[in-house]
Amino acid sequence: MARKSATGRIGIADVAVKAGVSHATVSRVMNGNFTVDPDIAARVRAAAVELKYQPNPVGRSLALGKTDTIGIVVPDLANPTFQAILRGLSRAAAEDGYRVLIADSFEVSSEEAILAGEARRRCDGLVLCAPRMSDAELEEIAPSLHPLVLINRTTAAAGIPSLVVDYGQGVQDLAEHLVGLGHTRLAFLAGPAGSASNGLRLEGLEAFKARHPQVDVTMLDGGSDFDTGHGAVDSVLASGATGILAFNDLVAMGLMSGLHERGVDVPGDISVTGFDDIPFARYTTPTLTTAAVPIAELGGQAWRELRALIRKEDHDAPGGRYQPRLEIRASSGPAKAPRTATHG
Amino acid sequence: MARKSATGRIGIADVAVKAGVSHATVSRVMNGNFTVDPDIAARVRAAAVELKYQPNPVGRSLALGKTDTIGIVVPDLANPTFQAILRGLSRAAAEDGYRVLIADSFEVSSEEAILAGEARRRCDGLVLCAPRMSDAELEEIAPSLHPLVLINRTTAAAGIPSLVVDYGQGVQDLAEHLVGLGHTRLAFLAGPAGSASNGLRLEGLEAFKARHPQVDVTMLDGGSDFDTGHGAVDSVLASGATGILAFNDLVAMGLMSGLHERGVDVPGDISVTGFDDIPFARYTTPTLTTAAVPIAELGGQAWRELRALIRKEDHDAPGGRYQPRLEIRASSGPAKAPRTATHG
DNA sequence: GGCCGACGAGAAAGCGTTTTCTCATTGCCG
DNA sequence: CGGCAATGAGAAAACGCTTTCTCGTCGGCC
Numbered sequence: 001m002a003r004k005s006a007t008g009r010i011g012i013a014d015v016a017v018k019a020g021v022s023h024a025t026v027s028r029v030m031n032g033n034f035t036v037d038p039d040i041a042a043r044v045r046a047a048a049v050e051l052k053y054q055p056n057p058v059g060r061s062l063a064l065g066k067t068d069t070i071g072i073v074v075p076d077l078a079n080p081t082f083q084a085i086l087r088g089l090s091r092a093a094a095e096d097g098y099r100v101l102i103a104d105s106f107e108v109s110s111e112e113a114i115l116a117g118e119a120r121r122r123c124d125g126l127v128l129c130a131p132r133m134s135d136a137e138l139e140e141i142a143p144s145l146h147p148l149v150l151i152n153r154t155t156a157a158a159g160i161p162s163l164v165v166d167y168g169q170g171v172q173d174l175a176e177h178l179v180g181l182g183h184t185r186l187a188f189l190a191g192p193a194g195s196a197s198n199g200l201r202l203e204g205l206e207a208f209k210a211r212h213p214q215v216d217v218t219m220l221d222g223g224s225d226f227d228t229g230h231g232a233v234d235s236v237l238a239s240g241a242t243g244i245l246a247f248n249d250l251v252a253m254g255l256m257s258g259l260h261e262r263g264v265d266v267p268g269d270i271s272v273t274g275f276d277d278i279p280f281a282r283y284t285t286p287t288l289t290t291a292a293v294p295i296a297e298l299g300g301q302a303w304r305e306l307r308a309l310i311r312k313e314d315h316d317a318p319g320g321r322y323q324p325r326l327e328i329r330a331s332s333g334p335a336k337a338p339r340t341a342t343h344g
Numbered sequence: 345m346a347r348k349s350a351t352g353r354i355g356i357a358d359v360a361v362k363a364g365v366s367h368a369t370v371s372r373v374m375n376g377n378f379t380v381d382p383d384i385a386a387r388v389r390a391a392a393v394e395l396k397y398q399p400n401p402v403g404r405s406l407a408l409g410k411t412d413t414i415g416i417v418v419p420d421l422a423n424p425t426f427q428a429i430l431r432g433l434s435r436a437a438a439e440d441g442y443r444v445l446i447a448d449s450f451e452v453s454s455e456e457a458i459l460a461g462e463a464r465r466r467c468d469g470l471v472l473c474a475p476r477m478s479d480a481e482l483e484e485i486a487p488s489l490h491p492l493v494l495i496n497r498t499t500a501a502a503g504i505p506s507l508v509v510d511y512g513q514g515v516q517d518l519a520e521h522l523v524g525l526g527h528t529r530l531a532f533l534a535g536p537a538g539s540a541s542n543g544l545r546l547e548g549l550e551a552f553k554a555r556h557p558q559v560d561v562t563m564l565d566g567g568s569d570f571d572t573g574h575g576a577v578d579s580v581l582a583s584g585a586t587g588i589l590a591f592n593d594l595v596a597m598g599l600m601s602g603l604h605e606r607g608v609d610v611p612g613d614i615s616v617t618g619f620d621d622i623p624f625a626r627y628t629t630p631t632l633t634t635a636a637v638p639i640a641e642l643g644g645q646a647w648r649e650l651r652a653l654i655r656k657e658d659h660d661a662p663g664g665r666y667q668p669r670l671e672i673r674a675s676s677g678p679a680k681a682p683r684t685a686t687h688g
Numbered sequence: 689g690g691c692c693g694a695c696g697a698g699a700a701a702g703c704g705t706t707t708t709c710t711c712a713t714t715g716c717c718g
Numbered sequence: 719c720g721g722c723a724a725t726g727a728g729a730a731a732a733c734g735c736t737t738t739c740t741c742g743t744c745g746g747c748c
Contacts, residue, residue, distance in 0.1 A: 022728045059704030061402045077431045087421045257627045283601045285629030366698045403734030
């Protein structure tokens, strides 16, 4: 009976009829506007409760010009790093009454720009994780995405906060740690070519090499997942390196797993380090030496930056730089004599 | 110049003016309605491109009565199981042009109902993972959430597909596996009290105990995460059991880590099994015997069910039951004599 | 050459809200 | 006792789009 003809759902009009007032008044009551007679307000509220009226958010969004929703574009939802960012973002946004819409680009960077645009139009703001997108494209689309917060990227476009992890510093810290343990032959198991954070690591390694010309650093092609590490065992062993800097924890774990299968002892024969400090890193065997990134916190900070933009607040410190913290565990240990020198 | 006064964004009206037609015609062109003169259509398209016009999805949603968005309610975004469901759901929905809005209840089940309602109103359908919600509450709110798909829950309310994993069968398979290895003293490291999937496991264990009265099965309180397993070492050792059925892989990994610290050999002294077969399960040390649940596939299936509901298709097989597959790895092995009998 | 049907595009009515504008009523003060 | 300010609620416009309704025009056919 109390059903509206068109959608079948109860609308503000139904409540208005039931309470014997105009729908404008219902709206006023529902939004806590106090220019309404308390008696009438009570009547409206009673009608709303009785009909279980819930305002349609779409109509509301149209009228208010806001959706109370933010979007996040991630290249791969299977990656623990993005899961953690999403988690931190979601939690922080929820505290302010915002929801998050996810857009997974499934690593196809050609789709990222369109995906980002679509997501943005449905939301009040956007968090963009697009490590492979070209700088040019990013700079081109960034203005149209405002309010926008960038993760692990920066852009020349104005007014776009960036939250970046100092991967360069982190990888240097790890390399220094290995050198401190006596390793003189290192290998870097790189991430996806073209990935921004991989670029930062490479820059860090260049700085490291400049500082330690006597240390040999082999560059090995790689990727960002478990199988990459697992499949890299041969090239790692062939490199003769005793200290391996894996692109991230996933790769490190895959590598350790592969080394284990070959009977190579970690850290006895080879030391392995990861990056990120994902939750599992402290439970691998051996536990993984890595550079800890407060990644869920980064998600929370992304929300705060975005919120400031949405509220058009003057923001004193736009963006931020996160320093990874060296987390020394059991996968790294003193270097032993190079394996090639065992004899024969 | 081409900016609309109110929102500052370009609207259909701007394109209409630029192309010298009515906004109705613009709408027709944008939606591929062929009752438009090709010349005019071309003019409109040119204007749209030049102005970079993108239809406002909110206005569109209001007019069409659909949002092309679905919602998913999860109790904990940090849990790999829900991450995988989300991933599968997101991917499948994206293929049909749908986006997903996430609602993380952060394990506070009192909020789940409100959260679900809010999410549902912004979306065309909902996937609900609410393992702790009471049956009564679920049954009460379910009709108002339609189209709705339930994960690992069923409800008496009509027309609600449920996708459930047969945890009872899985835990029985694992228990049988341990018994087959000679274990006679088992312990079940339970999940969160009140969790639906924990209940299913308990039922399975009852069936198992009825079949194997000679096997001793100790019930231990637990939880669902890493720390639970890690913290359960004492009670596990105290139980005297040699075969441990952990609630899930996370708990199993935590437990193995704790046992390792105590110098207890797995599987030499104690066999440990998990549940779920999360990606990391094959890379633990030792690799984890578990019951594999095709969880990302479940997310995909959830979308298909939901899609059928949204499209009001007659669906032949609503819901589905997933059989876990025993994945025997290195964390389970032959039982040795009970530790209490070593001597003294 | 005139009439009728078909086709194409503009006008207008929604979709469900919020909010401004307007007006009626009340009460106060001169 | 009358006029005016304040108050409160309804009417209507706005948000940006889709879609029905309506009407003008063109072409074909007799």
